[in-house]
Amino acid sequence: MGVTAHVSPRTTKTRRASRVGDRVLFGLCALAGVIVAITLVDLGYQLVINAKPSIDRFGFGFLGHEAWAPNFKVFGAADMLYGTAVSSAMALVIGAPLGIAIAIYLSMIAPRRVSAIVGPLVEMLAAVPSIIYGFWGVIVLAPFIQRIEPGLHSALGFIPLFGSPQTTGISVFTAGLVLTLMILPIVSSLCRDLFLTVPRELTEGAEALGATRWEIIRGIVLPSTISGVSAATVLGLGRALGEAIAVSLVIGDANGIHASLFQPGSTLAERIANQFPSPVNSLHTASMFYAGLLLLVICLLTSLGARAIAGRFDVERRYARAATA
Amino acid sequence: VSGIGHTLSPGDPPLFDPTAPLTATGNLRWRAIVSRLVDSGASVAALIAVVMLGFVVYGVVSRGASALSLAFVFTNPQGLVGGGILNSLLGTVEIVMIGALIAAPLGVLTGLYLTEFAGRRSRTGRAMAVALDVLQGVPTIVTGLFIYGLIVIPAHAESGIAAAVALAIVMLPLMARASQEVLLLVPGTLREAADSLGVARWRAVLTVIVPAAAGGIVTGMILATARAAGETAPLLICNSIYNPLTTQLNPFKGVPSVPMLIYTSYDLAVPEALVRLWGAAFILLVGILAANILARLLLARSRAKMGGA
Numbered sequence: 001m002g003v004t005a006h007v008s009p010r011t012t013k014t015r016r017a018s019r020v021g022d023r024v025l026f027g028l029c030a031l032a033g034v035i036v037a038i039t040l041v042d043l044g045y046q047l048v049i050n051a052k053p054s055i056d057r058f059g060f061g062f063l064g065h066e067a068w069a070p071n072f073k074v075f076g077a078a079d080m081l082y083g084t085a086v087s088s089a090m091a092l093v094i095g096a097p098l099g100i101a102i103a104i105y106l107s108m109i110a111p112r113r114v115s116a117i118v119g120p121l122v123e124m125l126a127a128v129p130s131i132i133y134g135f136w137g138v139i140v141l142a143p144f145i146q147r148i149e150p151g152l153h154s155a156l157g158f159i160p161l162f163g164s165p166q167t168t169g170i171s172v173f174t175a176g177l178v179l180t181l182m183i184l185p186i187v188s189s190l191c192r193d194l195f196l197t198v199p200r201e202l203t204e205g206a207e208a209l210g211a212t213r214w215e216i217i218r219g220i221v222l223p224s225t226i227s228g229v230s231a232a233t234v235l236g237l238g239r240a241l242g243e244a245i246a247v248s249l250v251i252g253d254a255n256g257i258h259a260s261l262f263q264p265g266s267t268l269a270e271r272i273a274n275q276f277p278s279p280v281n282s283l284h285t286a287s288m289f290y291a292g293l294l295l296l297v298i299c300l301l302t303s304l305g306a307r308a309i310a311g312r313f314d315v316e317r318r319y320a321r322a323a324t325a
Numbered sequence: 326v327s328g329i330g331h332t333l334s335p336g337d338p339p340l341f342d343p344t345a346p347l348t349a350t351g352n353l354r355w356r357a358i359v360s361r362l363v364d365s366g367a368s369v370a371a372l373i374a375v376v377m378l379g380f381v382v383y384g385v386v387s388r389g390a391s392a393l394s395l396a397f398v399f400t401n402p403q404g405l406v407g408g409g410i411l412n413s414l415l416g417t418v419e420i421v422m423i424g425a426l427i428a429a430p431l432g433v434l435t436g437l438y439l440t441e442f443a444g445r446r447s448r449t450g451r452a453m454a455v456a457l458d459v460l461q462g463v464p465t466i467v468t469g470l471f472i473y474g475l476i477v478i479p480a481h482a483e484s485g486i487a488a489a490v491a492l493a494i495v496m497l498p499l500m501a502r503a504s505q506e507v508l509l510l511v512p513g514t515l516r517e518a519a520d521s522l523g524v525a526r527w528r529a530v531l532t533v534i535v536p537a538a539a540g541g542i543v544t545g546m547i548l549a550t551a552r553a554a555g556e557t558a559p560l561l562i563c564n565s566i567y568n569p570l571t572t573q574l575n576p577f578k579g580v581p582s583v584p585m586l587i588y589t590s591y592d593l594a595v596p597e598a599l600v601r602l603w604g605a606a607f608i609l610l611v612g613i614l615a616a617n618i619l620a621r622l623l624l625a626r627s628r629a630k631m632g633g634a
Contacts (some may be wrong), residue, residue, distance in 0.1 A: 002369025018525030242464025303462030
């Protein structure tokens, strides 16, 4: 190629062109980064200024106040915070172990061909839109829940969580199950990728020493990936906390704090989805912005928390994988 | 065990019986049982996930298939329950495309910044990675509220463009992350080869690195776009006021969309509206799953190509 002949005496013209080109490309890339940063800052700003009337009126009392009565201009988020916590906790309690188990199956138990089919199928659960989960939940799942509630109540009724059954199947319990389905693919695919990065020497060494598969999982795979697994779980939690549409269809958007999971309830995101399009007064809108602000803060903390937990670990693994690939 | 220092008498059982069957006993057997139980537990967990996916897809397909017809796809709705969903389909395509056109360049440029310009230890690079993580963690309903404050309130009107911008914010971190991951996979030897030929950085990026990663980048874009197509929360906040009966392609007006059609059909509480709901849900779900499968095939192909290089 002709290029080699011209390397040292490059004409000033091409050098200038290359310098300008580099600057332009760098400028565009940096601009994109600046836009991301501005978006994030403005996001917080818009929520604060639009929530301001409600913040001025209720202050931090909003968090502990249980009433939500748009007609009387009284707003509090306590029951939404409770509903958000309970429904997400339920999703996590069921979804995290199930997701980790699926990841174990895909990375260690299933034959390669099987996991090449089952893995993508599980990930498809993440592709299903939340509105479809919502309608499936309300039309297919809720009637089923309604039928099994009495059984659960009579078997586990001594735990306050399984209170007396309702007639509709619209409940925190149903919402928790729908959220479980939604976080399952997140936890399982992240954990599977983590488990696959565990060095073969370690697992094979243990196998050579006569460890069973469970002993390898418990003694080597889980301890060496525990931070990543926790981070994956927290990311799943973040998804559950912020889900609006699916939950708004199955939880009932009801006020009040109930011990029983079979009662309808509300979450921060769900309340906004349900009531934002038809506000009763401007304080109602502002209070929903306030709820959105709370949700933003919670999700901010979960994302940063997941990052902190995964820490250096994740980055090193990723680079290691990129280097070997 | 205590064989040393005392002699075996002829009546004692032999210390090692070579004819005994090789079955685990005691502790070893217990360990094998536990491991077997964990194996089957994990397999059952995977089975549960696949079966649930089957339930959801079957639930939608079995109810939606009966609503489908050419007229359902190619005519506008007539009245509250009759007719098709053409206007909503067109509106969704328009909103999602506008959003993707905004998000795609920003996402690829951000990915390029992270891989080509910010070093591994660079502070700005790390800050941007955190910003993308946080942005990805923002619930879509909050994104909707943000755009409501940013665009809908100043414009005094809900609009398709507001929803498109909200969807762009949903897509942006997904596209940036996907681009970053694929760009990291481009072999360092390609960059070094370009450098050694004296190719300017920007030319190397545009003619060598990005083309090498193109398959993965496109895959990321398809996945992010499919994700955004099913988003309902931002539409509900920013684009919920529109005429449901006519086609509206002016993005500065309220534009009908498939997710909103599904969401509002439920409130009508008449059986015919439910038929339309499931028909629309069927088209939405099949479209999104098809896009996912397509993206996967594309990724497998580009991986194979890159592995060969």
